[in-house]
Amino acid sequence: MNEQELRKRLASLRSEHRDLDVAIAALADAGAQSGFVDQLQMARLKKRKLALKDRIAAIEDVLLPDIIA
Template sequence: MNAPMEMSETEVLRLKLEVLRQEHRDLDGAIHALEQSGRADQLTLKRLKKQKLLLKDRIARIEDILTPDIIA
């Protein structure tokens, strides 16, 4: 009666995509706050920006998987 609800691969990818987007927004906010503080450590900023770019790449890969190729 209480069968576990399983998610499809697409649902899992959509959930992961939303989590990555939230992480990306959080990093953007952290970077902005550090830059505005005037006391930003350049190495820390560089690392955060690199992490943000990596997240952006992961988001793009998942979006490519979820969006079917349309041949016109």
């Protein structure tokens, strides 16, 4: 992948990560109102969010490598 494709992919992953934040908050809020939180669904969303975070970090490392001065 070239730099432009990586930046597009990074933007897409960040957007999906934010969407998962919203989904997790909505699920927690709905659970607080109903008294029942779907723990399995919550765990799946959090696991997906963590995987996205790892992929985002990997792409950022490629785009912005550490420079030891």
